[in-house]
Amino acid sequence: MNISRTDLNLFVVFEAIYSQGGVTRAAETLHLTQPTISHALGRLRERVGDPLFVRHGQRLVPTPLAQKMIGPTREALKLFETTLGELDGFDPKTAEMHFAIGMRSLMENSFFLPLVMLLKSEAPKVTVSSSPMDRRRIDGDLSAGEINAAIDVFLPLSPDIRREHLISTPSVVVARRGHPLVNGEVSLEDYLSLDHIIVTSRSQGMGPEDVALSRDGDARRIVARVQQINTAMRAVAASDMVLTMAEVFAHRANVWFDNQIVPVPFEAPRVDAYLYWHSNADADPANKWLRNMVKTCVAETDWTGP
Known part of the structure; x- marks a missing residue:
C-alpha cells in the first residue's frame, strides 16, 4: 500500500x-x-x-x-497529534480536550475528586475520566493513547514507560469507634487476634502487610476480601473487623464514616504512588500540562479532609 x-x-x-x-x-x-x-x-x-x-x-x-x-x-495518530500540539502549543483556558487517566479504585477514591476540581478551575473546557486499568495492558494502553496517564503503585514496566513518584504514606489500622480492642492504638497481640478485611482485586494471596508480619513469624486472619474501599469502610464501621491500608487513602475514604485511624503495631511497608506516561507523550504540551496538574493536585491537597 x-x-x-x-x-x-x-x-x-x-x-x-x-x-x-x-x-x-x-x-x-x-x-x-x-x-x-x-x-x-x-x-x-x-x-x-x-x-x-x-x-x-x-x-x-x-x-x-x-x-x-x-x-x-492509534500510535500514528497520537504522533501526529503530538507533533501538531508542539507547533500549536497548549492553552488550558481555551483547550477543548478529553483526558483519560488509568487508576484502580483505591487511587480513584483519593486522587480523582481533587484532580477534577483543579482541572475545572484551570481548564473549563477540558474533561477527564477515570479509566479502569489492567496492569497487564498498561504499556499498550499508554502507547496507543487509550489512557493519557496512569496512577498506581510501583510497577515493573518497559523502558518506554516513564514514571514519577507522587507520594509516600505509612500504613494505618482502621477500626470502628467503640471497638473493644482498639482505642487510639492497638497492640500487636490484639491486632493478630482480630478479624481482618482487605481491599484487593485478587481472590487470594498475601498483601504487603502479611509479608512484613511473616518475617517475624506472625500472621493475621483475613476473613473478607472486597474490591471497593467504601465497602470495606462500611464493614469496619458495622463490625469488629479491622482494615489495614495506606494513611492517605484511609483519611480520604473515612470522610463519610467515623472510624478510628490508628498506627499499625509493627514495621509495615510504606505505600508509594507513582504517575506513569508513555515516552511518546514526553514532549506533548497537553500531556505535560496534565502531568503537572496531577503533581500540583497531590502537593496541594489536604489528605486528611474531604
Missing part, C-alpha cells in the same frame, strides 16, 4: 468507529454526517481488501485485520 495514494483521514474515521462501536457515534465524535463516515469506511475497506467491521446486533465488531491495525493506527 502506497501511503502517498492513501487519504490519512480514513484512519481517523477507522479509529473513531473502532472506539465508538458504530458509524452513528463515530459521526457524532468527529462532527461529521453518517453518510460521510460510511463513505470513508467503504473507501478504506476497498483499500485494505477487508470489511474491517461486521455487524453484531447494534454494534460493529472489528475483524481480525481491524484488531491488528488499531494499535499502529
Whole structure:
C-alpha cells in the first residue's frame, strides 16, 4: 500500500468507529454526517481488501485485520497529534480536550475528586475520566493513547514507560469507634487476634502487610476480601473487623464514616504512588500540562479532609 495514494483521514474515521462501536457515534465524535463516515469506511475497506467491521446486533465488531491495525493506527495518530500540539502549543483556558487517566479504585477514591476540581478551575473546557486499568495492558494502553496517564503503585514496566513518584504514606489500622480492642492504638497481640478485611482485586494471596508480619513469624486472619474501599469502610464501621491500608487513602475514604485511624503495631511497608506516561507523550504540551496538574493536585491537597 502506497501511503502517498492513501487519504490519512480514513484512519481517523477507522479509529473513531473502532472506539465508538458504530458509524452513528463515530459521526457524532468527529462532527461529521453518517453518510460521510460510511463513505470513508467503504473507501478504506476497498483499500485494505477487508470489511474491517461486521455487524453484531447494534454494534460493529472489528475483524481480525481491524484488531491488528488499531494499535499502529492509534500510535500514528497520537504522533501526529503530538507533533501538531508542539507547533500549536497548549492553552488550558481555551483547550477543548478529553483526558483519560488509568487508576484502580483505591487511587480513584483519593486522587480523582481533587484532580477534577483543579482541572475545572484551570481548564473549563477540558474533561477527564477515570479509566479502569489492567496492569497487564498498561504499556499498550499508554502507547496507543487509550489512557493519557496512569496512577498506581510501583510497577515493573518497559523502558518506554516513564514514571514519577507522587507520594509516600505509612500504613494505618482502621477500626470502628467503640471497638473493644482498639482505642487510639492497638497492640500487636490484639491486632493478630482480630478479624481482618482487605481491599484487593485478587481472590487470594498475601498483601504487603502479611509479608512484613511473616518475617517475624506472625500472621493475621483475613476473613473478607472486597474490591471497593467504601465497602470495606462500611464493614469496619458495622463490625469488629479491622482494615489495614495506606494513611492517605484511609483519611480520604473515612470522610463519610467515623472510624478510628490508628498506627499499625509493627514495621509495615510504606505505600508509594507513582504517575506513569508513555515516552511518546514526553514532549506533548497537553500531556505535560496534565502531568503537572496531577503533581500540583497531590502537593496541594489536604489528605486528611474531604
